[in-house]
Amino acid sequence: MTGFEPKIVGFLCNWCTYTGADLAGVSRFQYPPNFIPIRVMCSGAVDPMYVVKALVEGADGVLIGGCNPGDCHYQSGNYKARRRATILKQLLKDLGLDERRLWVRWISASEGKKFAETVTEFTEELRRLGPSRFREEWAL
Amino acid sequence: MMDAIHVPVRDGDFNAALAGALAALLDRHVVDALLIPQESAHGTSINQTLVKRASALRSARPVSFVMPVNSARLLQLLSETEPSEKIAAVLRPCELRAAVELVKLNQIDRHNILFIGQDCLGTFRMKVYDKKAQEARKAGQDPTASLATQCQTMLRDTCWACEHFWPVEGTADLAVLHLGGDITKELYIEAQTDLGKQALKALGEAGYGPGRPADGRKAEIARRTALNADFRQKWLAETRARMGTLEGLLETISTCIRCYNCRDACPICYCKECIFDAEFMKPTPRSMLGKAGRKGLLRMPQDTLLFHLTRLNHMVSSCVRCGMCEEACPNDLPVARLFCSEAEEVQKVFDYVAGKDPKAPLPLATFKEKELEGIDK
Numbered sequence: 001m002t003g004f005e006p007k008i009v010g011f012l013c014n015w016c017t018y019t020g021a022d023l024a025g026v027s028r029f030q031y032p033p034n035f036i037p038i039r040v041m042c043s044g045a046v047d048p049m050y051v052v053k054a055l056v057e058g059a060d061g062v063l064i065g066g067c068n069p070g071d072c073h074y075q076s077g078n079y080k081a082r083r084r085a086t087i088l089k090q091l092l093k094d095l096g097l098d099e100r101r102l103w104v105r106w107i108s109a110s111e112g113k114k115f116a117e118t119v120t121e122f123t124e125e126l127r128r129l130g131p132s133r134f135r136e137e138w139a140l
Numbered sequence: 141m142m143d144a145i146h147v148p149v150r151d152g153d154f155n156a157a158l159a160g161a162l163a164a165l166l167d168r169h170v171v172d173a174l175l176i177p178q179e180s181a182h183g184t185s186i187n188q189t190l191v192k193r194a195s196a197l198r199s200a201r202p203v204s205f206v207m208p209v210n211s212a213r214l215l216q217l218l219s220e221t222e223p224s225e226k227i228a229a230v231l232r233p234c235e236l237r238a239a240v241e242l243v244k245l246n247q248i249d250r251h252n253i254l255f256i257g258q259d260c261l262g263t264f265r266m267k268v269y270d271k272k273a274q275e276a277r278k279a280g281q282d283p284t285a286s287l288a289t290q291c292q293t294m295l296r297d298t299c300w301a302c303e304h305f306w307p308v309e310g311t312a313d314l315a316v317l318h319l320g321g322d323i324t325k326e327l328y329i330e331a332q333t334d335l336g337k338q339a340l341k342a343l344g345e346a347g348y349g350p351g352r353p354a355d356g357r358k359a360e361i362a363r364r365t366a367l368n369a370d371f372r373q374k375w376l377a378e379t380r381a382r383m384g385t386l387e388g389l390l391e392t393i394s395t396c397i398r399c400y401n402c403r404d405a406c407p408i409c410y411c412k413e414c415i416f417d418a419e420f421m422k423p424t425p426r427s428m429l430g431k432a433g434r435k436g437l438l439r440m441p442q443d444t445l446l447f448h449l450t451r452l453n454h455m456v457s458s459c460v461r462c463g464m465c466e467e468a469c470p471n472d473l474p475v476a477r478l479f480c481s482e483a484e485e486v487q488k489v490f491d492y493v494a495g496k497d498p499k500a501p502l503p504l505a506t507f508k509e510k511e512l513e514g515i516d517k
Binding site: 058070086088090091094095097105106133135140 | 380383384385386387388389390394415431434435436437438439442443444445446449450452453454456457481482485486489490503504507508509511512515516
Protein backbone atom coordinates (compact mmCIF):
# COMPACT_ATOMS: atom_id res chain seq x y z
CA MET A 1 0.00 0.00 0.00
CA THR A 2 1.44 3.32 -1.02
CA GLY A 3 1.53 6.17 1.43
CA PHE A 4 0.85 3.90 4.39
CA GLU A 5 2.33 5.26 7.58
CA PRO A 6 2.04 2.96 10.58
CA LYS A 7 0.85 4.32 13.90
CA ILE A 8 2.65 2.98 16.97
CA VAL A 9 1.43 3.45 20.51
CA GLY A 10 4.19 3.11 23.10
CA PHE A 11 3.77 2.51 26.82
CA LEU A 12 7.09 3.66 28.25
CA CYS A 13 8.23 3.30 31.82
CA ASN A 14 9.09 6.57 33.54
CA TRP A 15 12.48 5.47 34.82
CA CYS A 16 14.10 3.85 31.82
CA THR A 17 12.51 3.78 28.39
CA TYR A 18 10.80 7.17 28.65
CA THR A 19 14.03 8.75 29.82
CA GLY A 20 15.80 6.85 27.04
CA ALA A 21 13.33 8.38 24.56
CA ASP A 22 14.12 11.77 26.04
CA LEU A 23 17.83 11.14 25.61
CA ALA A 24 17.22 10.15 21.98
CA GLY A 25 15.64 13.55 21.45
CA VAL A 26 18.29 15.52 23.32
CA SER A 27 21.00 13.62 21.44
CA ARG A 28 19.23 14.38 18.15
CA PHE A 29 19.01 10.76 17.06
CA GLN A 30 16.67 10.53 14.09
CA TYR A 31 13.72 8.16 14.20
CA PRO A 32 10.42 8.04 12.30
CA PRO A 33 7.62 10.27 13.60
CA ASN A 34 5.16 7.35 13.76
CA PHE A 35 5.46 6.87 17.48
CA ILE A 36 2.96 8.07 20.10
CA PRO A 37 4.54 7.75 23.54
CA ILE A 38 2.49 7.28 26.71
CA ARG A 39 4.44 7.69 29.92
CA VAL A 40 3.60 5.19 32.66
CA MET A 41 5.27 4.75 36.03
CA CYS A 42 6.29 1.14 35.33
CA SER A 43 5.96 -1.38 32.51
CA GLY A 44 4.40 -3.62 35.16
CA ALA A 45 1.58 -1.10 35.52
CA VAL A 46 0.41 -1.50 31.94
CA ASP A 47 -2.90 -3.34 32.11
CA PRO A 48 -3.25 -5.52 28.99
CA MET A 49 -6.63 -3.83 28.53
CA TYR A 50 -4.89 -0.66 27.35
CA VAL A 51 -2.77 -2.58 24.87
CA VAL A 52 -5.81 -4.39 23.49
CA LYS A 53 -7.70 -1.10 23.33
CA ALA A 54 -4.92 0.52 21.33
CA LEU A 55 -4.84 -2.45 18.93
CA VAL A 56 -8.58 -2.78 18.37
CA GLU A 57 -8.95 0.97 17.93
CA GLY A 58 -6.55 0.73 15.01
CA ALA A 59 -2.98 1.20 16.23
CA ASP A 60 -0.73 -0.71 13.82
CA GLY A 61 1.68 -1.60 16.59
CA VAL A 62 2.11 -1.33 20.34
CA LEU A 63 5.44 -1.12 22.14
CA ILE A 64 5.81 -1.82 25.84
CA GLY A 65 9.13 -0.37 27.00
CA GLY A 66 10.63 -1.04 30.42
CA CYS A 67 13.89 -1.19 32.35
CA ASN A 68 16.36 -3.96 31.58
CA PRO A 69 15.76 -7.18 33.57
CA GLY A 70 17.18 -6.64 37.04
CA ASP A 71 17.04 -2.84 36.77
CA CYS A 72 13.37 -2.18 37.59
CA HIS A 73 12.90 0.87 39.79
CA TYR A 74 10.28 -1.14 41.67
CA GLN A 75 12.38 -4.33 41.80
CA SER A 76 10.21 -6.66 39.73
CA GLY A 77 7.67 -4.68 37.68
CA ASN A 78 9.30 -5.49 34.36
CA TYR A 79 9.42 -9.23 35.15
CA LYS A 80 5.68 -9.09 35.76
CA ALA A 81 5.17 -7.07 32.60
CA ARG A 82 7.02 -9.82 30.77
CA ARG A 83 4.61 -12.44 32.09
CA ARG A 84 1.54 -10.33 31.26
CA ALA A 85 2.85 -9.66 27.77
CA THR A 86 3.47 -13.38 27.31
CA ILE A 87 -0.18 -14.12 28.06
CA LEU A 88 -1.33 -11.31 25.80
CA LYS A 89 0.89 -12.45 22.92
CA GLN A 90 -0.34 -16.02 23.33
CA LEU A 91 -3.96 -14.84 23.13
CA LEU A 92 -3.29 -12.60 20.13
CA LYS A 93 -1.59 -15.50 18.37
CA ASP A 94 -4.29 -18.08 19.15
CA LEU A 95 -7.17 -15.82 18.17
CA GLY A 96 -5.79 -14.58 14.89
CA LEU A 97 -4.98 -11.05 16.06
CA ASP A 98 -1.35 -10.96 14.88
CA GLU A 99 1.02 -10.97 17.84
CA ARG A 100 3.77 -9.45 15.67
CA ARG A 101 2.18 -6.07 16.30
CA LEU A 102 3.11 -6.15 19.96
CA TRP A 103 6.72 -5.56 20.93
CA VAL A 104 8.25 -5.70 24.37
CA ARG A 105 11.67 -4.06 24.70
CA TRP A 106 13.94 -3.20 27.59
CA ILE A 107 15.64 0.14 26.98
CA SER A 108 17.53 1.92 29.75
CA ALA A 109 17.72 5.67 30.39
CA SER A 110 21.19 5.74 28.81
CA GLU A 111 20.16 3.88 25.65
CA GLY A 112 18.83 6.77 23.58
CA LYS A 113 20.36 5.24 20.49
CA LYS A 114 18.71 1.88 21.14
CA PHE A 115 15.37 3.64 21.54
CA ALA A 116 15.71 5.39 18.19
CA GLU A 117 16.79 2.15 16.54
CA THR A 118 13.91 0.19 18.08
CA VAL A 119 11.30 2.66 16.83
CA THR A 120 12.92 2.66 13.39
CA GLU A 121 12.97 -1.14 13.25
CA PHE A 122 9.38 -1.47 14.47
CA THR A 123 8.16 1.11 11.96
CA GLU A 124 9.89 -0.76 9.14
CA GLU A 125 8.44 -4.07 10.31
CA LEU A 126 4.94 -2.57 10.42
CA ARG A 127 5.39 -1.10 6.94
CA ARG A 128 6.11 -4.65 5.78
CA LEU A 129 3.05 -6.03 7.63
CA GLY A 130 0.78 -3.34 6.24
CA PRO A 131 -2.04 -1.55 8.03
CA SER A 132 -3.81 -3.22 10.93
CA ARG A 133 -7.09 -4.84 9.98
CA PHE A 134 -8.69 -3.04 12.89
CA ARG A 135 -8.40 0.22 10.99
CA GLU A 136 -11.34 -0.94 8.88
CA GLU A 137 -12.97 -3.59 11.06
CA TRP A 138 -16.14 -2.21 12.60
CA ALA A 139 -17.83 -5.29 14.12
CA LEU A 140 -15.99 -5.05 17.39
CA MET B 141 -6.10 -40.71 64.25
CA MET B 142 -8.13 -41.87 61.28
CA ASP B 143 -7.42 -40.66 57.76
CA ALA B 144 -10.76 -41.74 56.35
CA ILE B 145 -14.15 -42.85 57.59
CA HIS B 146 -16.75 -45.11 56.11
CA VAL B 147 -20.30 -43.79 55.63
CA PRO B 148 -22.80 -46.61 55.12
CA VAL B 149 -25.72 -45.83 52.77
CA ARG B 150 -29.16 -47.19 53.61
CA ASP B 151 -31.77 -47.88 50.88
CA GLY B 152 -29.56 -46.32 48.24
CA ASP B 153 -30.14 -42.85 49.72
CA PHE B 154 -26.57 -41.57 49.58
CA ASN B 155 -27.63 -37.95 50.04
CA ALA B 156 -29.37 -38.73 53.33
CA ALA B 157 -26.33 -40.72 54.47
CA LEU B 158 -23.92 -37.93 53.61
CA ALA B 159 -26.20 -35.24 55.06
CA GLY B 160 -26.29 -37.31 58.25
CA ALA B 161 -22.51 -37.29 58.51
CA LEU B 162 -22.35 -33.57 57.78
CA ALA B 163 -25.07 -32.90 60.35
CA ALA B 164 -22.72 -34.48 62.89
CA LEU B 165 -20.26 -31.66 62.15
CA LEU B 166 -22.95 -29.19 63.22
CA ASP B 167 -24.11 -31.24 66.21
CA ARG B 168 -20.58 -31.65 67.52
CA HIS B 169 -19.79 -27.98 66.98
CA VAL B 170 -16.93 -28.64 64.60
CA VAL B 171 -18.55 -25.89 62.52
CA ASP B 172 -21.36 -23.42 63.15
CA ALA B 173 -22.86 -23.55 59.68
CA LEU B 174 -22.90 -25.66 56.52
CA LEU B 175 -22.96 -24.43 52.93
CA ILE B 176 -24.72 -27.31 51.26
CA PRO B 177 -26.95 -27.82 48.19
CA GLN B 178 -30.63 -28.55 48.85
CA GLU B 179 -33.51 -29.34 46.56
CA SER B 180 -36.14 -26.67 45.99
CA ALA B 181 -39.69 -27.37 47.19
CA HIS B 182 -40.91 -28.59 43.79
CA GLY B 183 -37.67 -30.29 42.87
CA THR B 184 -37.04 -28.00 39.90
CA SER B 185 -33.57 -27.10 41.01
CA ILE B 186 -30.95 -27.60 43.64
CA ASN B 187 -29.36 -24.56 45.22
CA GLN B 188 -26.70 -23.90 47.80
CA THR B 189 -28.09 -23.18 51.25
CA LEU B 190 -26.50 -21.87 54.39
CA VAL B 191 -27.64 -24.16 57.17
CA LYS B 192 -27.28 -23.55 60.90
CA ARG B 193 -29.69 -26.16 62.27
CA ALA B 194 -29.10 -29.82 61.55
CA SER B 195 -32.87 -30.33 61.41
CA ALA B 196 -32.96 -28.01 58.38
CA LEU B 197 -31.04 -30.54 56.27
CA ARG B 198 -34.15 -32.46 55.19
CA SER B 199 -33.80 -31.90 51.46
CA ALA B 200 -29.98 -31.77 51.39
CA ARG B 201 -28.43 -32.90 48.09
CA PRO B 202 -24.66 -32.70 48.68
CA VAL B 203 -24.31 -35.03 45.68
CA SER B 204 -26.29 -33.54 42.81
CA PHE B 205 -26.33 -33.02 39.06
CA VAL B 206 -26.92 -29.34 38.66
CA MET B 207 -24.78 -26.32 39.50
CA PRO B 208 -26.56 -22.96 39.43
CA VAL B 209 -23.54 -20.93 40.60
CA ASN B 210 -19.92 -21.59 41.34
CA SER B 211 -20.00 -21.71 45.15
CA ALA B 212 -16.52 -20.21 45.41
CA ARG B 213 -18.29 -16.92 44.73
CA LEU B 214 -20.48 -17.53 47.78
CA LEU B 215 -17.45 -18.33 49.92
CA GLN B 216 -15.98 -15.00 48.93
CA LEU B 217 -19.02 -13.42 50.60
CA LEU B 218 -18.83 -15.68 53.63
CA SER B 219 -15.15 -15.60 54.48
CA GLU B 220 -13.87 -13.52 57.36
CA THR B 221 -10.41 -12.54 58.50
CA GLU B 222 -11.45 -12.51 62.13
CA PRO B 223 -13.91 -15.34 62.19
CA SER B 224 -16.97 -15.15 64.36
CA GLU B 225 -18.33 -18.48 63.14
CA LYS B 226 -16.97 -21.47 61.26
CA ILE B 227 -18.49 -22.69 58.03
CA ALA B 228 -18.04 -26.01 56.24
CA ALA B 229 -18.70 -25.74 52.51
CA VAL B 230 -19.63 -28.65 50.24
CA LEU B 231 -17.88 -28.02 46.94
CA ARG B 232 -17.62 -29.69 43.57
CA PRO B 233 -14.10 -30.11 42.20
CA CYS B 234 -14.39 -27.01 39.98
CA GLU B 235 -15.81 -25.01 42.89
CA LEU B 236 -12.98 -26.24 45.07
CA ARG B 237 -10.41 -25.26 42.45
CA ALA B 238 -11.98 -21.81 42.18
CA ALA B 239 -11.91 -21.51 45.97
CA VAL B 240 -8.21 -22.46 45.99
CA GLU B 241 -7.53 -19.74 43.42
CA LEU B 242 -9.55 -17.18 45.38
CA VAL B 243 -7.56 -17.99 48.51
CA LYS B 244 -4.39 -17.21 46.55
CA LEU B 245 -6.00 -14.03 45.25
CA ASN B 246 -6.74 -13.00 48.87
CA GLN B 247 -10.47 -13.16 48.27
CA ILE B 248 -11.24 -16.07 50.58
CA ASP B 249 -9.78 -16.29 54.03
CA ARG B 250 -9.41 -19.92 55.10
CA HIS B 251 -9.67 -18.97 58.78
CA ASN B 252 -13.36 -19.68 59.10
CA ILE B 253 -13.98 -22.06 56.22
CA LEU B 254 -13.62 -25.82 56.00
CA PHE B 255 -13.49 -27.06 52.41
CA ILE B 256 -15.41 -30.29 51.81
CA GLY B 257 -14.53 -31.50 48.33
CA GLN B 258 -16.22 -34.35 46.55
CA ASP B 259 -15.99 -36.67 43.59
CA CYS B 260 -18.16 -35.34 40.78
CA LEU B 261 -20.19 -37.25 38.23
CA GLY B 262 -20.89 -34.13 36.18
CA THR B 263 -23.73 -31.64 35.91
CA PHE B 264 -26.52 -30.80 33.48
CA ARG B 265 -27.51 -27.41 32.23
CA MET B 266 -30.25 -25.98 34.45
CA LYS B 267 -32.99 -26.41 31.84
CA VAL B 268 -31.94 -29.96 31.02
CA TYR B 269 -31.86 -30.81 34.71
CA ASP B 270 -35.36 -29.45 35.25
CA LYS B 271 -36.65 -31.72 32.47
CA LYS B 272 -34.80 -34.78 33.77
CA ALA B 273 -35.99 -34.09 37.30
CA GLN B 274 -39.61 -33.88 36.16
CA GLU B 275 -39.32 -37.14 34.22
CA ALA B 276 -37.87 -38.91 37.25
CA ARG B 277 -40.60 -37.54 39.51
CA LYS B 278 -43.30 -38.76 37.13
CA ALA B 279 -41.76 -42.21 37.37
CA GLY B 280 -41.92 -41.91 41.15
CA GLN B 281 -38.14 -41.65 41.65
CA ASP B 282 -35.85 -39.18 43.36
CA PRO B 283 -34.13 -37.33 40.48
CA THR B 284 -30.67 -37.28 42.05
CA ALA B 285 -30.75 -40.95 42.99
CA SER B 286 -31.98 -42.04 39.57
CA LEU B 287 -29.43 -39.85 37.75
CA ALA B 288 -26.54 -41.23 39.80
CA THR B 289 -27.01 -44.70 38.39
CA GLN B 290 -27.70 -43.72 34.77
CA CYS B 291 -25.22 -43.41 31.98
CA GLN B 292 -25.13 -39.66 31.38
CA THR B 293 -25.14 -38.26 27.88
CA MET B 294 -26.38 -34.70 28.20
CA LEU B 295 -23.89 -33.36 30.72
CA ARG B 296 -22.51 -29.88 30.18
CA ASP B 297 -19.58 -29.80 27.73
CA THR B 298 -17.26 -28.48 30.41
CA CYS B 299 -18.11 -31.51 32.55
CA TRP B 300 -17.23 -33.88 29.71
CA ALA B 301 -14.02 -31.94 29.18
CA CYS B 302 -13.18 -31.97 32.91
CA GLU B 303 -9.65 -32.99 33.79
CA HIS B 304 -9.87 -33.13 37.59
CA PHE B 305 -13.29 -34.45 38.57
CA TRP B 306 -12.22 -35.41 42.08
CA PRO B 307 -10.83 -33.32 44.97
CA VAL B 308 -7.13 -33.27 44.13
CA GLU B 309 -4.86 -34.23 47.04
CA GLY B 310 -4.24 -31.36 49.45
CA THR B 311 -6.90 -28.98 48.10
CA ALA B 312 -9.80 -29.92 50.41
CA ASP B 313 -9.91 -30.37 54.18
CA LEU B 314 -12.37 -33.24 53.84
CA ALA B 315 -12.98 -35.19 50.64
CA VAL B 316 -16.14 -37.20 49.95
CA LEU B 317 -15.10 -40.12 47.74
CA HIS B 318 -17.21 -42.61 45.85
CA LEU B 319 -15.65 -43.08 42.40
CA GLY B 320 -14.93 -46.72 41.68
CA GLY B 321 -17.27 -47.88 44.42
CA ASP B 322 -21.03 -48.22 44.69
CA ILE B 323 -22.46 -44.88 45.78
CA THR B 324 -25.79 -46.52 46.60
CA LYS B 325 -24.09 -48.67 49.23
CA GLU B 326 -21.27 -46.65 50.75
CA LEU B 327 -19.21 -43.45 50.75
CA TYR B 328 -15.88 -42.46 52.24
CA ILE B 329 -14.78 -39.23 53.78
CA GLU B 330 -11.06 -38.65 53.73
CA ALA B 331 -9.05 -35.97 55.55
CA GLN B 332 -6.59 -34.10 53.34
CA THR B 333 -5.35 -31.57 55.90
CA ASP B 334 -4.84 -31.33 59.66
CA LEU B 335 -8.02 -29.31 59.92
CA GLY B 336 -9.77 -32.15 58.14
CA LYS B 337 -8.30 -34.70 60.53
CA GLN B 338 -9.77 -32.83 63.47
CA ALA B 339 -13.18 -32.81 61.83
CA LEU B 340 -12.84 -36.50 61.04
CA LYS B 341 -12.07 -37.21 64.69
CA ALA B 342 -15.41 -35.68 65.64
CA LEU B 343 -17.12 -37.91 63.07
CA GLY B 344 -15.31 -40.90 64.58
CA GLU B 345 -16.71 -39.91 67.96
CA ALA B 346 -20.13 -39.72 66.36
CA GLY B 347 -19.84 -43.41 65.56
CA TYR B 348 -18.41 -43.54 62.04
CA GLY B 349 -15.83 -46.28 61.67
CA PRO B 350 -12.58 -46.15 59.71
CA GLY B 351 -12.63 -46.88 56.01
CA ARG B 352 -10.64 -46.54 52.86
CA PRO B 353 -11.59 -45.58 49.33
CA ALA B 354 -12.86 -48.31 47.01
CA ASP B 355 -10.32 -50.62 45.37
CA GLY B 356 -11.62 -49.70 41.94
CA ARG B 357 -11.09 -45.97 42.50
CA LYS B 358 -7.80 -45.59 40.64
CA ALA B 359 -9.04 -47.59 37.68
CA GLU B 360 -12.29 -45.60 37.50
CA ILE B 361 -10.43 -42.29 37.61
CA ALA B 362 -8.10 -43.52 34.86
CA ARG B 363 -11.05 -44.69 32.77
CA ARG B 364 -12.92 -41.39 33.02
CA THR B 365 -9.73 -39.39 32.57
CA ALA B 366 -9.15 -41.12 29.22
CA LEU B 367 -12.78 -40.68 28.21
CA ASN B 368 -12.80 -36.98 29.08
CA ALA B 369 -9.41 -36.37 27.47
CA ASP B 370 -10.80 -37.82 24.26
CA PHE B 371 -13.79 -35.48 24.34
CA ARG B 372 -11.71 -32.49 25.42
CA GLN B 373 -9.26 -32.88 22.55
CA LYS B 374 -12.02 -32.91 19.95
CA TRP B 375 -13.92 -30.11 21.67
CA LEU B 376 -10.88 -27.85 21.90
CA ALA B 377 -9.69 -28.67 18.37
CA GLU B 378 -13.13 -27.66 17.10
CA THR B 379 -12.95 -24.48 19.17
CA ARG B 380 -9.54 -23.55 17.85
CA ALA B 381 -10.60 -24.18 14.27
CA ARG B 382 -13.60 -21.93 14.82
CA MET B 383 -12.00 -19.12 16.79
CA GLY B 384 -8.44 -19.25 15.55
CA THR B 385 -8.94 -16.45 13.06
CA LEU B 386 -10.15 -12.90 13.56
CA GLU B 387 -13.18 -13.55 11.31
CA GLY B 388 -14.06 -16.66 13.31
CA LEU B 389 -13.61 -14.91 16.62
CA LEU B 390 -15.72 -11.91 15.62
CA GLU B 391 -18.42 -14.20 14.26
CA THR B 392 -18.40 -16.16 17.50
CA ILE B 393 -18.91 -13.09 19.65
CA SER B 394 -21.23 -11.35 17.20
CA THR B 395 -24.30 -12.06 19.34
CA CYS B 396 -22.75 -10.58 22.49
CA ILE B 397 -24.94 -7.90 24.03
CA ARG B 398 -22.38 -6.96 26.71
CA CYS B 399 -24.70 -7.88 29.55
CA TYR B 400 -21.65 -8.87 31.64
CA ASN B 401 -23.39 -12.06 32.84
CA CYS B 402 -20.28 -14.09 32.01
CA ARG B 403 -18.18 -11.79 34.13
CA ASP B 404 -20.64 -11.84 37.01
CA ALA B 405 -20.91 -15.64 36.96
CA CYS B 406 -17.13 -16.14 36.80
CA PRO B 407 -15.65 -17.09 40.17
CA ILE B 408 -12.27 -15.66 39.19
CA CYS B 409 -13.57 -12.26 38.03
CA TYR B 410 -13.63 -10.99 41.58
CA CYS B 411 -12.80 -7.27 41.25
CA LYS B 412 -15.12 -5.15 43.37
CA GLU B 413 -14.84 -2.45 40.76
CA CYS B 414 -14.49 -3.79 37.26
CA ILE B 415 -12.61 -1.62 34.80
CA PHE B 416 -15.60 -1.93 32.46
CA ASP B 417 -17.82 -0.23 35.03
CA ALA B 418 -15.38 2.64 35.41
CA GLU B 419 -16.57 6.08 34.40
CA PHE B 420 -13.69 6.64 31.98
CA MET B 421 -14.63 3.50 30.04
CA LYS B 422 -18.18 4.67 29.36
CA PRO B 423 -18.58 5.68 25.73
CA THR B 424 -19.67 9.24 25.04
CA PRO B 425 -21.68 10.37 22.02
CA ARG B 426 -18.58 12.14 20.78
CA SER B 427 -16.30 9.12 21.10
CA MET B 428 -18.81 6.85 19.36
CA LEU B 429 -19.52 9.28 16.53
CA GLY B 430 -15.79 9.85 16.17
CA LYS B 431 -15.14 6.14 15.79
CA ALA B 432 -18.05 5.70 13.40
CA GLY B 433 -16.62 8.59 11.43
CA ARG B 434 -13.19 6.98 11.16
CA LYS B 435 -14.46 3.57 10.06
CA GLY B 436 -17.66 4.59 8.33
CA LEU B 437 -19.75 2.60 10.81
CA LEU B 438 -19.60 1.18 14.32
CA ARG B 439 -21.19 -1.88 15.85
CA MET B 440 -23.38 -1.10 18.86
CA PRO B 441 -23.01 -1.88 21.69
CA GLN B 442 -19.34 -1.46 20.96
CA ASP B 443 -16.17 -2.94 22.44
CA THR B 444 -17.37 -6.54 22.71
CA LEU B 445 -13.99 -7.80 21.49
CA LEU B 446 -12.19 -5.51 23.93
CA PHE B 447 -14.38 -6.82 26.75
CA HIS B 448 -13.80 -10.52 26.08
CA LEU B 449 -10.09 -10.09 25.38
CA THR B 450 -9.63 -8.07 28.56
CA ARG B 451 -11.45 -10.66 30.61
CA LEU B 452 -9.27 -13.35 29.06
CA ASN B 453 -6.13 -11.40 29.91
CA HIS B 454 -7.23 -10.79 33.47
CA MET B 455 -8.37 -14.24 34.49
CA VAL B 456 -7.24 -16.87 32.01
CA SER B 457 -4.23 -17.88 34.13
CA SER B 458 -6.60 -18.76 36.99
CA CYS B 459 -9.53 -20.13 34.93
CA VAL B 460 -10.75 -23.36 36.54
CA ARG B 461 -12.91 -24.37 33.55
CA CYS B 462 -16.20 -24.53 35.48
CA GLY B 463 -18.11 -23.22 32.46
CA MET B 464 -20.37 -20.92 34.49
CA CYS B 465 -19.71 -18.10 31.98
CA GLU B 466 -21.41 -20.05 29.23
CA GLU B 467 -24.32 -21.06 31.47
CA ALA B 468 -24.92 -17.40 32.27
CA CYS B 469 -24.89 -16.22 28.65
CA PRO B 470 -28.41 -15.34 27.42
CA ASN B 471 -27.31 -15.80 23.82
CA ASP B 472 -25.39 -19.05 24.23
CA LEU B 473 -22.03 -17.60 23.20
CA PRO B 474 -19.49 -20.43 23.47
CA VAL B 475 -17.45 -18.46 25.99
CA ALA B 476 -16.56 -21.52 28.08
CA ARG B 477 -14.98 -23.09 25.01
CA LEU B 478 -12.98 -19.97 24.38
CA PHE B 479 -11.83 -19.72 27.98
CA CYS B 480 -11.11 -23.43 28.43
CA SER B 481 -9.10 -23.48 25.25
CA GLU B 482 -7.04 -20.41 26.14
CA ALA B 483 -6.70 -21.44 29.80
CA GLU B 484 -5.07 -24.64 28.61
CA GLU B 485 -2.65 -22.79 26.32
CA VAL B 486 -1.73 -20.06 28.78
CA GLN B 487 -1.45 -22.19 31.92
CA LYS B 488 0.78 -24.60 30.00
CA VAL B 489 3.27 -21.79 29.39
CA PHE B 490 3.65 -21.27 33.13
CA ASP B 491 3.44 -24.97 34.01
CA TYR B 492 0.43 -24.15 36.16
CA VAL B 493 -2.99 -25.73 36.61
CA ALA B 494 -5.46 -23.41 38.29
CA GLY B 495 -6.71 -24.73 41.61
CA LYS B 496 -4.65 -27.90 41.60
CA ASP B 497 -1.92 -26.96 44.04
CA PRO B 498 -2.60 -24.50 46.89
CA LYS B 499 1.15 -23.93 47.27
CA ALA B 500 1.93 -23.08 43.65
CA PRO B 501 2.12 -19.28 43.28
CA LEU B 502 -0.21 -17.51 40.84
CA PRO B 503 1.51 -17.09 37.45
CA LEU B 504 1.04 -13.33 37.59
CA ALA B 505 2.27 -12.97 41.16
CA THR B 506 5.64 -14.58 40.60
CA PHE B 507 8.47 -14.67 38.06
CA LYS B 508 11.86 -16.12 37.35
CA GLU B 509 14.77 -13.95 36.36
CA LYS B 510 15.52 -16.12 33.37
CA GLU B 511 12.41 -17.24 31.52
CA LEU B 512 10.16 -16.62 28.54
CA GLU B 513 13.08 -15.93 26.28
CA GLY B 514 12.30 -14.42 22.94
CA ILE B 515 9.32 -12.39 24.11
CA ASP B 516 11.46 -9.24 24.24
CA LYS B 517 13.28 -9.77 20.96
